[in-house]
Amino acid sequence: MFVVNLFLIIFLIICLLFLVRLLLHRTALIYVLRKWVERIDDQIHVHQQFRVPELNESGQENQLYRKVQLYVNSLASVEDSDYTNLFSSEESNDIVLALEDDQIIRDTFLGARVMWVRIDRSFVLKIKKKDKRRILKPYLQHIHTISNDIEQRGKILKLHMNTNGKWRSIQFNHPSTFDTIVVHLDLKNKIKSDLENFVNSKQYYHKLGRVWRRSYLLYGPSGTGKSSFIAAIANFLSYDVYNFDLSQIEDDDNLNLLLLQTKCKSLIVVEDLDCYISEKSRTGISSSGLLNFMDGILCSSCCDERIMIFTMNSKGGIDFDLLRPGRIDVHIYFPLCDFNSFKGLASNYLGVKEHKLFQQVEEIFQGGATMSPAEIGELMLVNRSSPSRALKSVITALQANGGGGKAAMRLRDSAESSPAPSSATEDGGGAAWKGTVPKEFRKLYGMLRLRSCNRPESLDHESDMIER
Ligand SMILES: Nc1ncnc2c1ncn2[C@@H]1O[C@H](COP(=O)(O)OP(=O)(O)OP(=O)(O)O)[C@@H](O)[C@H]1O
Ligand SMILES: [Mg+2]
Numbered sequence: 001m002f003v004v005n006l007f008l009i010i011f012l013i014i015c016l017l018f019l020v021r022l023l024l025h026r027t028a029l030i031y032v033l034r035k036w037v038e039r040i041d042d043q044i045h046v047h048q049q050f051r052v053p054e055l056n057e058s059g060q061e062n063q064l065y066r067k068v069q070l071y072v073n074s075l076a077s078v079e080d081s082d083y084t085n086l087f088s089s090e091e092s093n094d095i096v097l098a099l100e101d102d103q104i105i106r107d108t109f110l111g112a113r114v115m116w117v118r119i120d121r122s123f124v125l126k127i128k129k130k131d132k133r134r135i136l137k138p139y140l141q142h143i144h145t146i147s148n149d150i151e152q153r154g155k156i157l158k159l160h161m162n163t164n165g166k167w168r169s170i171q172f173n174h175p176s177t178f179d180t181i182v183v184h185l186d187l188k189n190k191i192k193s194d195l196e197n198f199v200n201s202k203q204y205y206h207k208l209g210r211v212w213r214r215s216y217l218l219y220g221p222s223g224t225g226k227s228s229f230i231a232a233i234a235n236f237l238s239y240d241v242y243n244f245d246l247s248q249i250e251d252d253d254n255l256n257l258l259l260l261q262t263k264c265k266s267l268i269v270v271e272d273l274d275c276y277i278s279e280k281s282r283t284g285i286s287s288s289g290l291l292n293f294m295d296g297i298l299c300s301s302c303c304d305e306r307i308m309i310f311t312m313n314s315k316g317g318i319d320f321d322l323l324r325p326g327r328i329d330v331h332i333y334f335p336l337c338d339f340n341s342f343k344g345l346a347s348n349y350l351g352v353k354e355h356k357l358f359q360q361v362e363e364i365f366q367g368g369a370t371m372s373p374a375e376i377g378e379l380m381l382v383n384r385s386s387p388s389r390a391l392k393s394v395i396t397a398l399q400a401n402g403g404g405g406k407a408a409m410r411l412r413d414s415a416e417s418s419p420a421p422s423s424a425t426e427d428g429g430g431a432a433w434k435g436t437v438p439k440e441f442r443k444l445y446g447m448l449r450l451r452s453c454n455r456p457e458s459l460d461h462e463s464d465m466i467e468r
Pocket of ligand 2: 226227228271311
């Protein structure tokens with residue numbers, strides 16, 4: 001009898017505990033209890049406080065404040081708190097949560113509990129004294145990493161251009177990606193992994209005592225995708241672009257100042273470097289100033305994660321020192337179209353992977369004909385409603401030009417340093433210049449054409465990524 005009663009009592013106690021647990025979880029009681037426990041725990045410990053003000057002593061934005069703000073507002077405890085502010089993000093349609101003044105937000109790190117409070121445009125961090133020595137440094141590092149991640153994920157890219165010695169910025173919306181540019185697949189993958197390797201090699205570079213920067217030279221005829229490729233790199237890495245227009249820069253000081261004002265994780269771009277170098281009316285940048293700029297020595301004084309990209313139509317006549325290994329790490333050649341790249345363009349622009357006219361196009365390419373991807377792309381774009389018409393217009397343009405194209409004309413022009421011909425017309429460039437090409441030019445072009453058609457694979461000759 002006693003044993004039965006004992007079992008009954010135990011059963012009742014278990015049921016009661018279960019009901020209390022259910023009650024606590026179904027109502028806010030468990031939450032209230034937990035809060036009380038935390039408060040008591042906080043009361044019996046001595047805390048140390050660290051204030052992160054929004055502005056620094058000279059009235060400028062405190063970078064750490066921005067990072068803390070991003071970090072704290074991303075904490076799950078903000079979402080779970082009794083009240084919080086909701087804002088729509090300035091840069092996207094997302095809704096963001098933001099801490100209210102005097103609201104306490106708790107966070108845990110390496111087993112220690114810390115508190116954040118926002119007071120008078122400052123964030124105050126409270127850490128138990130006993131934990132401070134152990135966690136403060138790694139915790140701040142952790143905030144740094146997480147906020148950088150958040151920034152990178154939601155980053156709106158910017159294009160900065162220099163005018164009158166100052167940077168002006170606009171949103172960078174170029175839609176170019178590695179998928180939209182027709183480049184030999186192997187080369188594309190090599191470049192992607194080269195970029196990724198670079199981004200992950202901070203320690204390695206610093207161990208070698210080298211500035212953490214990598215420089216690329218993109219060279220080749222006009223309209224072969226160099227500028228689009230730069231945009232693709234920016235989109236791939238989520239880097240801002242600083243486009244240095246050297247003709248707008250007065251002297252070395254101005255060049256250095258502009259370089260110092262660039263932020264890390266950015267692309268430093270100088271387009272048409274060959275034109276600038278050959279220009280008689282060069283600005284006051286000295287040769288040594290230009291070399292130092294290319295070496296990125298000043299980059300190391302601020303934050304050194306930079307990628308420098310230079311473009312040229314031709315390397316001919318450029319001083320070897322300017323392109324020497326170490327100064328330019330990777331040389332990438334952008335060739336005119338061959339049949340393979342034509343097929344890539346047809347697939348991108350027309351959605352056509354196979355077509356009965358392809359054979360004819362291939363024969364024309366085998367005969368040495370070529371045009372720039374820009375010209376072929378333009379013909380496809382204006383005729384995109386009818387792939388057959390688009391392909392016929394490409395065939396006509398290739399044949400009509402006797403295997404030539406504006407790009408070749410520009411190649412020849414750049415070799416002779418004479419002014420470039422007018423750009424492609426709206427109805428799809430290829431044929432537009434046909435009647436205007438002088439005979440001697442066609443002869444010269446014939447030579448270029450022969451040379452180019454000797455290449456087994458357009459991107460495989462010196463084109464391929466040459467690392468120096
Ligand atoms: N390889 C390519 N794949 C896809 N599209 C291309 C390619 N090359 C050029 N195009 C298209 O042609 C147009 C011009 O290309 P882009 O401005 O990148 O050429 P570029 O090499 O920088 O010329 P330039 O030397 O005259 O500055 C762009 O609209 C681009 O989309
Ligand atoms: Mg360009």
